[in-house]
Amino acid sequence: MSVLSEISEFVQMGKAKNVKELVKQALESGISAKNILNDALISGMLVIGEKFKNNQVYIPDVLISARAMNQAVAILKPYLTQEGVEPVGKAVICTVKGDLHDIGKNLVKMMLEGVGIECIDLGVDISGEQVARAVKESDAKLVCLSSLLTTTMSYQKEIIDTLTCAGIRDSVKVMVGGAPVTKEYADEIGADAYTKDAAEASEVALSFFNKVNI
Amino acid sequence: MKNKVRSIYEHKDRTIPILSFPSTQLLGITVNELISSSDMQVKGMAQIAQRCNIGASLNMMDLSVEAEAFGAKIRFCDDDIPTVIQGIISDITEAEDIIVPEVGQGRTSTYIDGVRKAKKTITELPVFCGVIGPYSLAGRLFDMTELMMECYDSPDEVKILLSKAKDFIVEYIKAFKSVGADGVVMAEPAAGLLSPSLNEEFSIPFVKEIFEEINDEDFIICYHNCGNAVVHMAESIASLGADIYHFGNAISLKDIIPFMPKDAVVMGNVDPVLFRNGTPDDIKNNVQRVYDECSVYDNFMLSSGCDIPALAKWENIDAYFEKVKELYS
Numbered sequence: 001m002s003v004l005s006e007i008s009e010f011v012q013m014g015k016a017k018n019v020k021e022l023v024k025q026a027l028e029s030g031i032s033a034k035n036i037l038n039d040a041l042i043s044g045m046l047v048i049g050e051k052f053k054n055n056q057v058y059i060p061d062v063l064i065s066a067r068a069m070n071q072a073v074a075i076l077k078p079y080l081t082q083e084g085v086e087p088v089g090k091a092v093i094c095t096v097k098g099d100l101h102d103i104g105k106n107l108v109k110m111m112l113e114g115v116g117i118e119c120i121d122l123g124v125d126i127s128g129e130q131v132a133r134a135v136k137e138s139d140a141k142l143v144c145l146s147s148l149l150t151t152t153m154s155y156q157k158e159i160i161d162t163l164t165c166a167g168i169r170d171s172v173k174v175m176v177g178g179a180p181v182t183k184e185y186a187d188e189i190g191a192d193a194y195t196k197d198a199a200e201a202s203e204v205a206l207s208f209f210n211k212v213n214i
Numbered sequence: 215m216k217n218k219v220r221s222i223y224e225h226k227d228r229t230i231p232i233l234s235f236p237s238t239q240l241l242g243i244t245v246n247e248l249i250s251s252s253d254m255q256v257k258g259m260a261q262i263a264q265r266c267n268i269g270a271s272l273n274m275m276d277l278s279v280e281a282e283a284f285g286a287k288i289r290f291c292d293d294d295i296p297t298v299i300q301g302i303i304s305d306i307t308e309a310e311d312i313i314v315p316e317v318g319q320g321r322t323s324t325y326i327d328g329v330r331k332a333k334k335t336i337t338e339l340p341v342f343c344g345v346i347g348p349y350s351l352a353g354r355l356f357d358m359t360e361l362m363m364e365c366y367d368s369p370d371e372v373k374i375l376l377s378k379a380k381d382f383i384v385e386y387i388k389a390f391k392s393v394g395a396d397g398v399v400m401a402e403p404a405a406g407l408l409s410p411s412l413n414e415e416f417s418i419p420f421v422k423e424i425f426e427e428i429n430d431e432d433f434i435i436c437y438h439n440c441g442n443a444v445v446h447m448a449e450s451i452a453s454l455g456a457d458i459y460h461f462g463n464a465i466s467l468k469d470i471i472p473f474m475p476k477d478a479v480v481m482g483n484v485d486p487v488l489f490r491n492g493t494p495d496d497i498k499n500n501v502q503r504v505y506d507e508c509s510v511y512d513n514f515m516l517s518s519g520c521d522i523p524a525l526a527k528w529e530n531i532d533a534y535f536e537k538v539k540e541l542y543s
Contacts, residue, residue: 014366058409058443060362067363100289100297103407106359150490150523151294179464180487 003029004040007072011044012051014064016071023072033079037116041069041076045114049199059107062198066110073113087118089209091142092134094126096159099152104178104198108144111202117142117209128155128162135168142208144201145191147178156181157189173208177201215477218340218396218434219457222515223479227542228269229516229535230481232399232438232460234344235274235295235524236489236531237262244292245524249276249321255328256335263336266535270397270434271336273328275344275521276321277401280382281354283319284312293525298354306356306364309375314382317389330393340396340434345386347402347439348420349413351379358404365412372416380420384427397434399460400424403520406441406464413447418454425455436460438482440520448473462486463519468507471514481517483508484534489518489526494533501537509541516541 001009003026010018019041026036048065051057091112095105102124109119120138122130131143143163147153156176163169173192176185186194192208195201215223222230237258238248248254259271278296282288287300303309317326325343332341346354352375353361364372387398405417425435437454440462444451448470451459459474460482461467467483474480483504488496501516508514516538522531 055443055446058412059407060365060409060412063359063363064366098291098294100299103358103362149294150487151291151525180491185491 004031004036007036007040008044008047011041011065011068011072012048014061014068016064016068019068019072020075023075027075027079032083033076034083034085037073037076037080037085041072042114042116045069045111049111049114049202053197053199059103062107063110066114069114070110088116088206089142090118090120090138090140091144091205092120092122092131092138092140093144093146094122094131095124095146095148096152096155097125097127098155099147099149100124101146101148104148105144105146107198108146108177108201111198112144112205115202115206117202117205128159131159132162132166132168135163135172136166141172142205143172143174144205145174145176147176147181150180153178153180153185156191160190175201175204216431216434216457218432219479222269222340222434223513225269226515227539228267229538230268230270230272231484231518231534232272232275232486232521233262233266233268233518233531234258234272234521236522236526236528238524239528240265245294246290246292249274249290249296250324252324252327252331255325256331259332259341260335263339266531267539268339270340270342271332272342272399273332273344274325275399275401276325277346277350278354279321279325280346280351280379280386283315283317283322283382284355285315286354295521295524301355301357303356306360306368306371306375309356309371309378312355312375312378314378317382317385322386322389326389326393329390329395333394341394342397342399342434342436343387343390343395344399344401345383347400347405347417348376348379348383348424349408349417350402350404351383352376353404355379362408365408365416369415376416376420380424384424387424387428391428391433396432397436397457398428399436399438401438403438403440403462406439406444406462408443410443410447410450413443414450418450421454429455434458440464440482445469460517461519466507467504467514471508471511474513476513479513479515480511481515482519484516484518486518486520486522489530489534490523492530494529497530497533498537501534501541505541
């Protein structure tokens with residue numbers, strides 16, 4: 001088994017320590033950081049995403065895989081910069097105002113990072129103004145809004161309206177999700193996409209970035 | 215089947231949705247006023263019992279109250295249930311230092327008092343108390359995302375935390391029993407996000423211990439889990455020994471009923487979000503769908519899949535009961 005396949009396997013098992021050791025070995029053996037990122041780390045996360053979608057693995061498994069990947073990416077970062085590798089794109093992500101639930105948001109963030117998207121995580125209880133500011137500052141092209149409560153899902157619309165008022169709605173795609181949110185609701189509030197889980201979120205996010213050619 | 219459970223089961227038109235917080239609208243008060251007054255809670259329960267054809271009266275399903283008793287920080291809202299905003303430990307190794315609080319801390323005394331008073335006011339129906347499950351409480355005392363990962367990294371420390379959560383929950387339910395509660399609805403939703411093997415290791419044994427401690431012939435035990443992975447852990451859930459199993463709408467109830475004990479009632483599945491955001495027709499259609507899928511099973515009863523939101527429209531709640539009545543008339 002090649003070292004890249006081995007790294008991918010350990011990512012899927014969530015074994016951060018093994019992943020980090022092998023990533024260092026791979027770098028030392030002359031494999032480019034870009035190759036390690038794409039052919040070991042991201043490929044491992046894509047397998048996990050697919051398994052999650054098919055109920056073959058569960059949220060904790062995705063979390064530990066994503067953690068292993070993130071720790072490895074931290075090692076790769078200076079090498080990636082040296083090689084001139086850019087992230088697939090940037091996304092601003094948060095749980096909306098009034099809502100403090102963060103598992104879904106964290107999971108989506110980790111899955112997005114797992115496919116090479118840089119995430120600006122604003123946390124929970126976030127207003128439209130905070131999102132608009134973060135989009136302007138980071139030049140992110142994607143906004144991901146999470147809401148677990150029926151009482152807070154309406155803030156997803158408020159945030160979209162704030163982006164419109166700030167004149168930046170057309171420069172970003174907005175994805176929404178969360179237990180009470182549906183495709184119909186997403187359409188009604190003018191979001192660009194509704195995704196039912198984190199795996200689907202990463203697929204849709206990637207498709208947006210391909211479309212806007214970042 | 216216990217006699218009290220049988221009397222619920224024999225009246226399938228009298229369902230038990232998780233319905234407590236919408237009483238604020240009937241009383242013209244805020245959620246904050248409801249959760250801080252046992253008198254208001256009883257008034258609300260009485261109004262619901264008068265208006266709706268329920269099979270049991272449920273006090274509060276407030277999953278922040280136990281964590282608050284441990285010292286967690288809570289955010290209160292006028293129009294929604296309280297939420298834990300900060301746990302009491304930031305590292306799982308601190309679990310060992312946690313001191314299990316006495317029952318009565320925070321709002322637990324108010325809720326116990328609410329059940330005591332409800333038993334005097336609502337004499338025709340069983341009165342249920344609501345409590346959180348051990349894994350869900352542990353997540354609130356620490357951090358839900360971190361807890362999931364610590365199940366792999368530090369299982370022994372996680373079990374220390376779970377054991378303390380369990381000890382408090384046992385005493386809390388015993389306090390409810392001592393004031394006359396006829397049953398308990400234990401909500402363990404966070405465990406429904408785990409893998410089957412993690413659930414079997416980190417939730418099931420602790421829930422079982424709680425049920426063994428509180429079980430008796432006169433006390434109804436209802437296990438609620440609205441997580442989306444419950445079908446994959448059906449076998450272990452079925453082993454809990456609950457009298458009623460209650461599931462959410464993240465699954466199709468028909469997929470789990472066959473795996474539940476035949477002498478236990480299985481209920482839930484009607485989309486709780488529709489009570490707030492849908493129309494009476496949406497609710498009726500949803501009830502019909504669940505009924506069509508599950509009524510072939512003798513031990514099935516209709517219910518909301520989770521807590522009906524405080525701001526649910528009462529026309530939708532009324533539509534739910536109308537539809538249930540129509541189906542069983």
